[in-house]
Amino acid sequence: xxxxxxxxxxxxxxxxxxxxxxxxxxxxxxxxxxxxxxxxxxxxxxxxxxxxxxxxxxxxxxxxxxxxxxxxxxxxxxxxxxxxxxxxxxxxxxxxxxxxxxxxxxxxxxxxxxxxxxxxxxxxxxxxxx
Ligand code: THU
Numbered sequence: 001x002x003x004x005x006x007x008x009x010x011x012x013x014x015x016x017x018x019x020x021x022x023x024x025x026x027x028x029x030x031x032x033x034x035x036x037x038x039x040x041x042x043x044x045x046x047x048x049x050x051x052x053x054x055x056x057x058x059x060x061x062x063x064x065x066x067x068x069x070x071x072x073x074x075x076x077x078x079x080x081x082x083x084x085x086x087x088x089x090x091x092x093x094x095x096x097x098x099x100x101x102x103x104x105x106x107x108x109x110x111x112x113x114x115x116x117x118x119x120x121x122x123x124x125x126x127x128x129x130x
Contacts, residue, residue: 003027003071004103006034011051011073014038018045023074025051027059030066035059052086056093067094073103079110087118 001009003026011024018041025037037054052072059067070090074080079102082090090100096115103109 003069006036007071007073010036010038015040023051025055025072027055027067028069029059029064030068050086052082053089056089065093067098071101075105079104079108090114091118091121
């Protein structure tokens with residue numbers, strides 16, 4: 001199964017009763033394992049979590065820390081860009097050259113490098129000297 005297929009499949013499990021907007025994410029880690037996430041909303045709206053955050057949490061829980069590929073899929077006229085918070089979360093675990101594929105169910109695709117998703121990202125080195 002491709003990452004896109006995996007992301008599309010896990011998207012169906014998204015819990016999105018408030019927005020009605022289901023998102024699926026699938027990432028491949030450095031070891032080649034695939035980790036999945038979907039958005040999980042909450043009646044207390046700010047407590048909802050994004051699909052990307054779920055996939056990253058699954059990777060970390062399995063003891064891995066390096067993303068080599070990531071696909072995010074949603075039903076939208078255009079591929080959905082990760083939110084600002086997710087860009088920062090992705091940048092924590094993916095090098096600047098890692099490709100993130102944004103996909104819509106209608107077949108639209110957009111590929112973007114992590115460096116272009118979050119130029120000037122806050123990084124651990126910014127805390128040097130603290
Ligand atoms: N959402 C994601 O899961 N990932 C994104 O990249 C964009 C937005 C979710 C959050 C919320 O549950 C719903 O989509 C609407 O914002």
